[in-house]
Amino acid sequence: MLNKEQIMEILPHRPPMLLVDEILEMDEEHAVGTLHLTGDEFFFQGHFPDNPIMPAVFRLEALAQVGGVALLSLPEFRGKTAVYTGIDKAKFRAIARPGDTLRLEVRFTKRRGPMAVAEGVAWVGSEKAAEAEIKCMVMMG
Numbered sequence: 001m002l003n004k005e006q007i008m009e010i011l012p013h014r015p016p017m018l019l020v021d022e023i024l025e026m027d028e029e030h031a032v033g034t035l036h037l038t039g040d041e042f043f044f045q046g047h048f049p050d051n052p053i054m055p056a057v058f059r060l061e062a063l064a065q066v067g068g069v070a071l072l073s074l075p076e077f078r079g080k081t082a083v084y085t086g087i088d089k090a091k092f093r094a095i096a097r098p099g100d101t102l103r104l105e106v107r108f109t110k111r112r113g114p115m116a117v118a119e120g121v122a123w124v125g126s127e128k129a130a131e132a133e134i135k136c137m138v139m140m141g
Helices: 004-010 056-072
Strands: 022-026 030-036 081-092 101-112 115-124 127-139
Touching: 004 022, 004 056, 022 056, 030 056, 056 081, 056 101, 056 115, 056 127, 101 127
Parallel strands: none
Antiparallel strands: 022 030, 030 101, 081 127, 101 115, 115 127
């Protein structure tokens, strides 16, 4: 549905902090994206060189970026930036390593003006790699 170049037209993130390769599905209520881990990502260099694992916080960031694409695609928020206002119920399970593809599923549970709450799940194959309730705000200024 959206490739990396199209995602960069919506999100202000740029490599190496852009953590979404493609959006597979998207509407006003949800989005599904992927991130293909090549092993060249900056965080693998130090986390951990002999046993590379994607840091848990970056799994949450990838989820937030997928939600950000959906939110910032709405006409009233085009050209804006979304930021975290909270993370609740975060759980980290399966490990994500080079060669894995994360499937990032985000569903909005509440939206009011520039504020939004979403449930996100990051999958590695059939295993949950991370899940959380993500709260964010679109910066209007």
